[in-house]
Amino acid sequence: MPPLPAVPGNEMAGVVSAVGAQVDGVRLGQHVLVSSRELPVRGGCYADAVAVPAEAVFALPSSVSFTDAVSLPNYQLAGALLYESGVPRPRSIAVYGASGGVGLAVSQLATAGGIHCIGIVSAAEKAAFVRAAGITEVLLRTDDLPSRVMQLTQGRGVDVVYSHAGPDMIRNLDLLAPRGTLLSYSHLGGFMPEADFYGALRQRLGRSLGVRVYSIHTLDDERETRRRLMNEAIDLMARGKLKPPAPTRWPLSRAADAHAAMESRQTLGKLVLIPDSLW
Numbered sequence: 001m002p003p004l005p006a007v008p009g010n011e012m013a014g015v016v017s018a019v020g021a022q023v024d025g026v027r028l029g030q031h032v033l034v035s036s037r038e039l040p041v042r043g044g045c046y047a048d049a050v051a052v053p054a055e056a057v058f059a060l061p062s063s064v065s066f067t068d069a070v071s072l073p074n075y076q077l078a079g080a081l082l083y084e085s086g087v088p089r090p091r092s093i094a095v096y097g098a099s100g101g102v103g104l105a106v107s108q109l110a111t112a113g114g115i116h117c118i119g120i121v122s123a124a125e126k127a128a129f130v131r132a133a134g135i136t137e138v139l140l141r142t143d144d145l146p147s148r149v150m151q152l153t154q155g156r157g158v159d160v161v162y163s164h165a166g167p168d169m170i171r172n173l174d175l176l177a178p179r180g181t182l183l184s185y186s187h188l189g190g191f192m193p194e195a196d197f198y199g200a201l202r203q204r205l206g207r208s209l210g211v212r213v214y215s216i217h218t219l220d221d222e223r224e225t226r227r228r229l230m231n232e233a234i235d236l237m238a239r240g241k242l243k244p245p246a247p248t249r250w251p252l253s254r255a256a257d258a259h260a261a262m263e264s265r266q267t268l269g270k271l272v273l274i275p276d277s278l279w
Contacts (some may be wrong), residue, residue, distance in 0.1 A: 002041040008059040010036045011061055013060065013069035014221075024056045028241030031060040034068045035076070037216070037226060048275045050194075061238040068237060071244040071270050074105035075233035076226070077216050079104055081129055081162060082113070084225060085214045087181045090159035092116035094175050095147055096162060098135065099126035099268060102185065104245070106162055107135045109233075112241045118152055120145065129268045133245050153177070170200045173209055181210040245269040251279040 011044060016030045026032070036042045038056035041061035060069055064218040081102075083089060093110055097103035098119030110117040111134060118132045119138040127138040139148050149158060163169065164186045172182055236242045247270040249256040258271050 007046050008043075009043055009047070011070045011073050011137060012045035012047070012050055013066035014049075016057075017049065020054070026054045026057060026059075031062065032057040033060055033063075033211045034058075034071060035073045035230065037073065037076075037220075046273060048277065049251070058227075058234060060234065063238050064234065067247050067249070067270075067272050068244055070272055071101070071105070071247075072230060072233050072237065074101045074244075074270075075237070075242055076230040077102055077107055078105035078109040079229040079232060080181065080216055080219060080225075081185055081214060082110060082115070084219070084229065085095075085183060085212060086202060087183060087210075092118075092153055092156075092158040092177070093160045093162060094118040094120055094145075094158045094172075095162045096120045096141075096168070097186070097247070098130045098138065101270060102160070104130060104133055104135075104193055108133060108235075108242055108244075112133060112236060116153070116158075118149060119157065126268065129245065134243075141168070145171065149175045169193060169197060173204055176207065176209050178207045179209070180207070181212055184211070184213045185215075190200055201247065227257050247272040250273055251276050 012034045014032065016026055016028055016032055019026055019028055034045065034050060036044060039052060044050055061149055093115060095103050095107050095117060098107050099121045105131065107117045116229050117135055117137070119135045120141060121127050121130060121138060122141050124140070126158050127140060130138045137152055139145060157180060158175055159177055159180050161172045161175050161182050163172050163182055163184055169182065176182065201211070233242065245268070248267055249272050252273045252275050255273055258273060261267050262271055
């Protein structure tokens with residue numbers, strides 16, 4: 001967490017308007033993305049402009065719009081979850097919260113990489129949103145998920161379930177293929193399962209299931225890996241392989257209203273703040 005008082009905002013896309021005298025590799029007028037994962041302190045991007053070290057920026061191709069670019073950190077995290085979490089590259093996955101920023105990014109990146117992806121959402125409207133984003137197999141949390149996932153995987157199950165911690169954790173073990181992994185990347189609904197989770201694993205001993213908790217902070221000291229994941233996401237977006245849904249735009253002066261909308265959990269897609277001078 002940044003020291004208070006603090007300016008929030010983890011990403012900004014825009015045009016370089018000034019360059020320090022000793023800077024190489026960044027030029028005036030260049031389109032760039034700033035992710036606060038590259039900064040000493042997270043945040044600072046709810047602003048008309050931000051001054052950052054030259055080595056923190058990512059160059060953007062002209063084919064990537066600014067409103068799409070601010071979703072790139074989600075795809076960076078998705079790449080980490082899929083390929084840098086310590087879990088073997090999966091053939092198939094199920095993703096909870098598939099209509100959310102990270103969940104949809106994982107689903108889209110997996111699909112682009114030839115991984116069989118099943119999205120899981122809480123409402124029919126969200127299911128339609130995820131299908132429109134290119135994920136063809138989407139289930140509702142109220143479905144009989146073990147049965148439906150087995151149907152969609154010819155009885156094998158998925159290699160990884162990307163899940164929120166909480167009440168569904170034990171049920172999620174029955175979505176997994178042998179030697180599959182339940183990977184928690186968030187904690188909506190509470191940190192802990194509702195019953196003896198270790199006992200539930202032991203009851204399924206013959207399938208050798210695993211559990212992992214993952215955070216992007218794992219890469220805080222792995223700059224090369226972190227930046228490679230971002231540059232790979234930029235390349236895929238530039239080539240049209242990744243396309244985030246159209247964002248909901250708010251003027252920067254109404255950031256508080258944007259937060260209220262986000263906290264209502266009724267919005268779909270990215271919320272993007274536009275400086276009032278450009279609104």
